[in-house]
Amino acid sequence: MSTPAMDGAPQGEGGRPAGEQRKLRAALISADDQLRGVVFETIRDAGLPIGVDLDIAASAEFLAPEHMERLRATEPHLVILDMTDDPERAIRSAGAIAASHPRAALVGVGPELDASGLLDAMRAGLVEYVPRPVETTAVREALGRVMRKQGWAEAGGSTSKGQLLAFFSPKGGSGSTSVVTNVGIELHRLTGRKTLLVDLDLELGEIASLLGVRPRFHFVDLIRNFHRMDADLLASYIESHESGVHVLSAPFEPEIGEQVSGEQISRILGFLRDHYDYVLIDTSKSLAPPALAALQAADSIFLVTNMDVPSLRNLKRCLPTLDRVTAGDPGRLRLVVNRFNPKSLVGLQDLEETLGIEVYRTLTNDYETVIQSISTGRPLVLHGSSDYARQLKDLARDIVGGSAGAKAQKSSLMGRLRSRFRSKSNRSRSTLTAAPLEATSHG
Numbered sequence: 001m002s003t004p005a006m007d008g009a010p011q012g013e014g015g016r017p018a019g020e021q022r023k024l025r026a027a028l029i030s031a032d033d034q035l036r037g038v039v040f041e042t043i044r045d046a047g048l049p050i051g052v053d054l055d056i057a058a059s060a061e062f063l064a065p066e067h068m069e070r071l072r073a074t075e076p077h078l079v080i081l082d083m084t085d086d087p088e089r090a091i092r093s094a095g096a097i098a099a100s101h102p103r104a105a106l107v108g109v110g111p112e113l114d115a116s117g118l119l120d121a122m123r124a125g126l127v128e129y130v131p132r133p134v135e136t137t138a139v140r141e142a143l144g145r146v147m148r149k150q151g152w153a154e155a156g157g158s159t160s161k162g163q164l165l166a167f168f169s170p171k172g173g174s175g176s177t178s179v180v181t182n183v184g185i186e187l188h189r190l191t192g193r194k195t196l197l198v199d200l201d202l203e204l205g206e207i208a209s210l211l212g213v214r215p216r217f218h219f220v221d222l223i224r225n226f227h228r229m230d231a232d233l234l235a236s237y238i239e240s241h242e243s244g245v246h247v248l249s250a251p252f253e254p255e256i257g258e259q260v261s262g263e264q265i266s267r268i269l270g271f272l273r274d275h276y277d278y279v280l281i282d283t284s285k286s287l288a289p290p291a292l293a294a295l296q297a298a299d300s301i302f303l304v305t306n307m308d309v310p311s312l313r314n315l316k317r318c319l320p321t322l323d324r325v326t327a328g329d330p331g332r333l334r335l336v337v338n339r340f341n342p343k344s345l346v347g348l349q350d351l352e353e354t355l356g357i358e359v360y361r362t363l364t365n366d367y368e369t370v371i372q373s374i375s376t377g378r379p380l381v382l383h384g385s386s387d388y389a390r391q392l393k394d395l396a397r398d399i400v401g402g403s404a405g406a407k408a409q410k411s412s413l414m415g416r417l418r419s420r421f422r423s424k425s426n427r428s429r430s431t432l433t434a435a436p437l438e439a440t441s442h443g
């Protein structure tokens with residue numbers, strides 16, 4: 001079994017006194033002392049675990065071979081580039097840095113860019129762009145987003161445990177995976193909080209393929225190395241989706257999942273909720289020990305069902321077990337009726353009476369939209385405006401409690417690019433088509 005590479009995550013520095021906090025290595029490239037001041041001040045005042053190990057007093061557009069050499073020696077996790085004087089040339093420098101430091105997160109600072117400029121910046125490898133005039137708040141937010149996206153914990157973050165949300169369908173094909181994936185993405189989009197999707201369908205989990213991500217490691221790898229797990233090692237088992245949501249994949253070979261016990265699941269979920277604000281679990285259809293342990297640990301259990309008789313029969317048969325795992329607290333169960341058809345033989349009232357649970361949400365039947373999203377790996381809450389997508393967003397908003405704003409994500413590079421692209425394409429037929437943006441965002 002291979003050991004995950006650690007170079008994408010913050011590591012301890014040789015010679016650092018024991019107990020001192022591990023820091024991300026950052027490189028700052030700017031000829032502007034004022035910007036330098038703002039960056040240092042932000043890191044200090046926000047208590048970010050970032051050390052500026054390399055401070056190059058030059059503009060990003062005029063990087064000399066000597067600067068590239070110093071970058072190579074530093075191996076930074078984060079590079080902050082001042083692109084003010086000549087953004088076009090600086091974007092080329094960013095491309096060169098990204099090529100030689102593929103794991104480093106690049107943050108640009110410079111004048112307001114139009115949509116095609118932002119797109120070029122993103123293509124060159126920038127993950128954030130802070131337009132001038134630069135203020136500490138904007139730098140703080142950009143660095144915070146980078147740290148969350150990269151799975152680097154922020155200093156001074158909350159130590160309280162995250163919410164554990166389990167999604168369970170007693171009958172296959174009810175839509176559980178589509179729901180959990182979209183809700184997870186929307187929760188992250190609404191709150192900007194660290195969100196993890198855990199694929200506990202250990203035999204045939206599909207979250208990774210639904211999102212178009214190619215995991216290097218999976219849940220069982222994490223179990224095997226759990227004895228030496230810490231935040232850094234955890235980061236190397238997790239894949240990051242373009243939305244910022246993290247994914248812990250199901251095993252690649254179905255038979256591996258059989259080795260997992262309920263006790264292992266309980267311990268791992270306890271660990272994961274210490275590191276994430278939201279942990280969403282796609283449980284399998286079975287009530288085998290791993291799924292039971294997840295349901296037991298969950299703060300809320302979303303029962304995803306269709307309205308046909310076999311689905312209801314299965315759900316009813318599971319109710320005594322669900323009662324047991326919720327220890328008589330039925331408030332933890334939330335009934336979500338997927339593929340809802342108001343004309344179906346079984347009505348919502350029949351359903352509620354049969355199960356003794358109120359319907360929490362209905363999601364419309366829209367096969368075309370859902371299958372298209374599944375086949376293309378494009379989550380509906382990001383790419384669709386269907387009723388189904390809207391209902392999933394409402395479901396996520398319910399979970400947040402209606403209080404979340406989209407503030408944290410609003411000014412991300414991706415967010416600004418999307419909003420500009422939208423306003424541009426609304427205004428006129430622009431030369432910028434959807435294709436390159438999509439290609440980039442899946443790149």
Ligand SMILES: Nc1ncnc2c1ncn2[C@@H]1O[C@H](COP(=O)(O)OP(=O)(O)OP(=O)(O)O)[C@@H](O)[C@H]1O
Nearest residue numbers: 172173174175176177178339364365366367370371
């Ligand atoms: N709201 C919906 N309207 C129409 N079809 C849907 C809807 N939700 C899901 N489906 C269809 O149901 C199928 C199964 O979806 P999904 O994989 O999300 O369900 P699942 O419960 O996770 O299934 P599995 O048992 O395979 O894990 C998909 O082919 C999808 O097209």
Ligand SMILES: [Mg+2]
Nearest residue numbers: 176177201206
């Ligand atoms: Mg599934």
